[in-house]
Structures are given as C-alpha cells and as structure tokens.
Amino acid sequence: MRLTRVVCRNFRSLAAVDFAPVPGVNVVCGRNAQGKTSLLEAVVYAATTRSHRTQTDTELARHGEEEFHVRLEAGAETAAAPVVVEANWWRGAKRFKVNGIPQGRLSDLLGRVKVVLFCPDDLALVKGAASVRRKLLDMELSQLSPPYLFALQQYRQALRQRNELLRRGEPEGALLDVWDVQLITHGRALMEARAAYIAELSELAAEMYRRIAEAEPLAVAYLPDVRTPDELAQTLARGRASDVRQRLTGRGPHRDDLELLVAGRPARTYGSQGQQRSAVLALKLAEVELVRRRAGTLPTLMLDEVLAELDADRARSLFAAIPEGTQSLVTTTQTAEPLRGMGVDFAVFRMEGGCLGQE
Secondary structure (H helix, E strand, O other), X not given: OEEEEEEEEEEOOEEEEEXXXXXXXXXEEOXXXXXXXXXXHHHHHHHHOOOOOOOOHXXXXXXXXXXXEEEEEEEOOOOOOOEEEEEEEEOOEEEEEEOOEEOOXXXXXXXXXXXXXXXXXXXXXXXXXXXXXXXXXXXXXXXXXXXXXHHHHHHHHHHHHHHHXXXXXXXXXXXXXXXXXXHHHHHHHHHHHHHHXXXXXXXXXXXXXXXXXXXXXXXXXXXXXXXXXXXXXXXXXXXXXXXXXXXXXXXXXXXXXXXXEEOOEEHHHHOXXXXXXXXXXXXXXXXXXXXXXXXXXXXXXXXXXXXXXXXHHHHHHXXXXXXXXXXXXXXXXOOOXXXXXXXXXXXXXXXXXXXXXXX
C-alpha cells in the first residue's frame, strides 16, 4: 500500500497540514525548524502508535494546544481495500481508529500502514546502545508478524512480573517458576523469529550496501544473550541466585543485540562515518525489500535529510537502489535540484512555518 493522504492538526509545529503524496518520490524542502521532520514523525506516530523522537506524547502537541490529530489514508496496490488510520491525543489520552473503528489493542493497528524511516539519529544503530537496535528489531518484526508481537507483549509482561517479585526480596521459588515458564515459552519464540529475520536481513543488506558503497562487504549478525533457544531454561535456572541478589532478571532475550559488520569487523569501532552511514542506509533499504517479501506489499520509505549527508555519487546510488515501486518521502534543507540529474521522477513540496504547499 502507499500513502494517498496525510492530515495533521496541532502536531508539533504543524497547525494544519493536508498532504497528498504522489506514488513515487516526494521531496519536502524547507529551512530548518519549519516542520519537515514533524511531518515524517506524524506518519510514524499514526502507523506505529509512538514517536521515534520522544516517549512523551505531551511534547507532540503544538505549543499552547491540548490536543493533536493525525490521519493517514493508504491506497491499495492490489484489489485490497484502502485503509484509514487515525491518531487522536487529548490531554494525555490517546485513541486510535482504523477505518473509523476504535482500536483497543496494538496488534490490531500495527502493520496496517507499513513504514520504514531513516533519520540522522539512526547512526545510533551502529554506535548506540543495544536497546536502540532491539527497538528497531521489535518494531519491524511486530509490523510483519502478529505472532511475534504477541510473544513480545507476553514476554515483556512476564519479565515485569518476575522483576517485581525480585525487587520485593527473597521471592518464593514457586512464584518465580510461574514466570520462568512464560519467559521460556515466549522467549524462545522471540529468539527464533529474530534469528530468521536477521539472517534474511543480512543477505539483503549486503546487496544494498554493495549497490550504495561498492566496496567491502556488509553483514548483520545476531548477538543473542543466550546462545540458543534450547539453553534459555538452563540459563534462567543457573542465574536465579544471582537474579535474587541483584533483584533483576539478568539474562534473556531482553538483552539481545545485533551488530553491523563491514569487511568482517564491527562498524561501531572500525567503520568510518561514511561507512557507518552507508551501512544504516543499506539496512533500511533491506527492510523495505524484506517487507515486500514477507507482506507482499511495499512500505513507505521516509528519508529525513539524507541528501545533506551524501555526495552526489552516493545519493545517485542510493536512489537507484530503492526497490522499484517504493513510495518515498524525502526531506531536505536543500533544493530538489540534485535529483534532476539522477533520472528520478519526483514531486516537490515546500514546508514553511508548519504549512505545506506543492511547487
């Protein structure tokens, strides 16, 4: 599916925006602090129920306002029915609707409108904490697999309950056993799904990196905290005494990580800034193709200020590597002129003072 309309009211600096993106490349130009990134953030929020920039929804309301509204309309690539997703926030309460029907569960919303975002902060996928990479992994898999989302929700609930018991001090073994069973059951499902996803992602990312950088090979490695799903039960049992002392569950899939490797070496420590940026872009393009493989539809690809970070050759290679038929939303403080020599068909929009117009 592709976005056919994005309506925002009082979201960040966007007082009232009604955006009708074209099926191909949409370039949103404008000076800094005009609302370009806020437009992408609004799409992410409505599609995934959360912002990629803050965990506090209050920050998303326009200054002086007590509510905001985002509406996404997505048209079908096939005969499937179009989808309308609405996100409403008012004085701390948020509500989501799909095709006018209120949604009480995250699983009923995620994946209805599929998106992949690249922003400058995504370099943290190389250099940041493991939690940043797990967040990416969980969000992408949750959009693609309802069973994964269910296992993730159940695992997190069991982990909270187990940690709460541990924090009380000297919990009964039988009570810990109850939550250990849940952690083992759902943790195994998470590990198996993550391993399969990352193996497929690594293959696609390597090809995308070759097309963007045309240099050393890229790989994505899964770094599970527990070596195999079969060892999860033993690991929890062996670590129980330590968990009781620390009052925290120390081992399990909530400690998993992934690593980007350039020429077999960690990009975090050995990659140049250009290699790190190209690796993250390759990862995002691989996500787009993986969504097509698994869901049979292309997500909307959003590239925030990507042109400012790439020279002309890398930019040309990037747009040539985007899977054919992908709808893209590209923000830039520059003009769209660099795209004209790349053989890219695009529409240009200008954002100024939170207002969007087409050129």
